Amino acid sequence: MLIIQTLIYGLAQGSLYALLAAGFALICGILKMITFAHGEVFMVGAFVALGVIVGLGLPPAVGMAAAMAAAMALGVFIERVAFRPFRGGSSMSPALITIGFSIALQALVLLLAGADTKPFPYGGGEFKLTVGSVSVSGIELTVILASFILVALLQLFIRKTSWGLALRAASMHFDAARLMGVNTNMTVALAFGLASMLAGAGGLLFGAYYGAFYPQMGVVMAFKALAAATLGGITSVSGAVAGGIMLGVIESLSVLFISSGYKDIIAFSILILVLLFKPSGLLGRFEEEKV
Amino acid sequence: MLEIRGLRAWYGNVQALHGIDINLKKRELVTLIGSNGAGKSTTLKSITGLLKKRSGHILFEGEDISFYSPARILQAGIALAPEGRWIFSDLTVEENLRMGAFTRPRDSLEGALEEQFELFPILKERRGQKGGTLSGGEQQMLAISRALMARPKLLLLDEPSLGLAPMMVRTVFSLIKNINAAGTSVLLVEQNSAMALSIADRGYVLSTGRIALAETAASLLSDTKVREVYLGGYANGDGI
Ligand SMILES: Nc1ncnc2c1ncn2[C@@H]1O[C@H](COP(=O)(O)OP(=O)(O)O)[C@@H](O)[C@H]1O
Numbered sequence: 092m093l094i095i096q097t098l099i100y101g102l103a104q105g106s107l108y109a110l111l112a113a114g115f116a117l118i119c120g121i122l123k124m125i126t127f128a129h130g131e132v133f134m135v136g137a138f139v140a141l142g143v144i145v146g147l148g149l150p151p152a153v154g155m156a157a158a159m160a161a162a163m164a165l166g167v168f169i170e171r172v173a174f175r176p177f178r179g180g181s182s183m184s185p186a187l188i189t190i191g192f193s194i195a196l197q198a199l200v201l202l203l204a205g206a207d208t209k210p211f212p213y214g215g216g217e218f219k220l221t222v223g224s225v226s227v228s229g230i231e232l233t234v235i236l237a238s239f240i241l242v243a244l245l246q247l248f249i250r251k252t253s254w255g256l257a258l259r260a261a262s263m264h265f266d267a268a269r270l271m272g273v274n275t276n277m278t279v280a281l282a283f284g285l286a287s288m289l290a291g292a293g294g295l296l297f298g299a300y301y302g303a304f305y306p307q308m309g310v311v312m313a314f315k316a317l318a319a320a321t322l323g324g325i326t327s328v329s330g331a332v333a334g335g336i337m338l339g340v341i342e343s344l345s346v347l348f349i350s351s352g353y354k355d356i357i358a359f360s361i362l363i364l365v366l367l368f369k370p371s372g373l374l375g376r377f378e379e380e381k382v
Numbered sequence: 383m384l385e386i387r388g389l390r391a392w393y394g395n396v397q398a399l400h401g402i403d404i405n406l407k408k409r410e411l412v413t414l415i416g417s418n419g420a421g422k423s424t425t426l427k428s429i430t431g432l433l434k435k436r437s438g439h440i441l442f443e444g445e446d447i448s449f450y451s452p453a454r455i456l457q458a459g460i461a462l463a464p465e466g467r468w469i470f471s472d473l474t475v476e477e478n479l480r481m482g483a484f485t486r487p488r489d490s491l492e493g494a495l496e497e498q499f500e501l502f503p504i505l506k507e508r509r510g511q512k513g514g515t516l517s518g519g520e521q522q523m524l525a526i527s528r529a530l531m532a533r534p535k536l537l538l539l540d541e542p543s544l545g546l547a548p549m550m551v552r553t554v555f556s557l558i559k560n561i562n563a564a565g566t567s568v569l570l571v572e573q574n575s576a577m578a579l580s581i582a583d584r585g586y587v588l589s590t591g592r593i594a595l596a597e598t599a600a601s602l603l604s605d606t607k608v609r610e611v612y613l614g615g616y617a618n619g620d621g622i
């Protein structure tokens with residue numbers, strides 16, 4: 092039963108990675124460039140939600156909506172200033188600018204909110220779903236379900252709407268999408284908007300899950316999610332999500348069977364091995380040669 | 383219908399077109415030939431608005447479309463089947479076709495799809511298959527069909543015969559002829575010059591970014607200099 096319990100922890104942690112990893116896949120899929128400020132979009136979303144929930148005393152669902160809205164605005168802004176001017180050029184400038192954003196946003200939140208780690212006002216302890224010796228707390232259930240719903244909504248959007256079709260098309264062949272009359276500036280902004288909404292929601296869920304909101308909360312999460320996205324196949328949303336869940340589960344199994352000190356070493360050894368043998372990731376495809 | 387005046391275009395600081403003039407009348411099939419690197423694709427990318435760094439005027443049905451976005455140019459009635467086909471390889475054949483009608487009202491979609499499936503039965507057969515899994519010839523048909531989904535008045539084709547087996551080349555060329563006969567004007571870019579001239583009304587010969595010759599297709603075909611320089615391998619003119 093311990094193993095099932097462990098898998099549930101892994102699933103909760105993994106779904107947080109998945110929310111960020113899906114965003115990396117959206118952004119990297121369409122621009123073939125990486126943002127280094129995604130963890131701070133996650134963090135800003137978390138703090139905005141905390142402000143709404145604690146500061147304004149509004150319910151957590153409103154906090155979640157606020158987190159997603161604020162993160163989306165921030166993500167679209169980052170695209171506008173760090174990516175659009177360099178479209179089609181070197182990916183060095185966006186990388187440097189987003190690293191700058193990452194540092195500046197952490198500093199800004201530190202100044203505004205202080206360095207102390209802030210708790211979440213709703214404890215996760217009241218509710219417990221117990222089956223045999225396995226028990227799932229309310230917050231674990233919330234994290235897993237909310238992530239699942241958000242990823243499902245994202246998939247629905249990109250599979251079933253015409254904007255989703257445009258997004259997928261532009262990720263496959265940017266110029267062909269332009270040729271079809273797709274407004275590619277809007278499409279890229281859309282990719283950043285969607286990615287950031289998931290990140291903002293993920294920030295709140297993370298803060299609530301661990302009962303900890305702090306300016307650096309996005310740093311390690313973003314790196315691990317980027318690794319997870321790479322593990323699954325960075326240019327496919329489902330691959331990245333699968334990679335996120337896998338990373339969470341691998342980490343929790345390492346804690347169970349070996350020790351928590353080794354979990355990162357094990358997780359990243361697996362990542363490196365996967366990339367050595369299958370550079371496009373487990374579920375990714377090799378990039379098509381573009382003629 | 384299409385009037386290009388003094389078109390110049392650049393890639394960075396390198397000038398690819400040095401002021402070209404092209405005219406195309408309604409229902410005409412005009413071909414633009416010339417050796418590799420002459421600027422044929424650049425001309426088509428300029429017309430469709432994909433290439434931004436340029437000067438000169440492009441008029442379509444009297445309207446100056448020089449500074450239109452690719453979407454507006456498409457809506458004005460010009461569609462391109464690009465060199466290399468640019469198929470969305472992970473989208474299905476049907477989704478590729480739907481992308482072709484992206485700028486059109488949604489209620490016209492089903493009708494346009496049915497039309498294309500009638501014109502290209504093979505695409506109907508493959509409608510649920512990923513674009514990337516099609517053969518070269520099928521992909522070329524998909525590229526042409528996707529361009530037609532926009533119901534263009536003027537169809538631009540960039541090297542539709544590239545990389546196709548001779549049998550398939552014939553099929554594609556007779557298809558182009560039929561599309562034109564049905565009322566769509568066509569600007570056909572080809573390296574397979576003899577074949578292109580054999581179905582075209584008129585031809586332009588492009589050479590290092592300049593128009594070297596502009597004649598009827600028949601006189602270009604019989605012009606010995608054109609034959610020597612551009613029709614080399616196809617000099618014995620096995621038309622359709
Ligand atoms: N993306 C590009 N960047 C820089 N130069 C280019 C690019 N595409 C084409 N060129 C140059 O522009 C000229 C015309 O190319 P193009 O229009 O593709 O010729 P064609 O289609 O007639 O073979 C060539 O000298 C080519 O090297």
Ligand SMILES: [Mg+2]
Pocket residue numbers: 422423424465540541
């Ligand atoms: Mg060309």
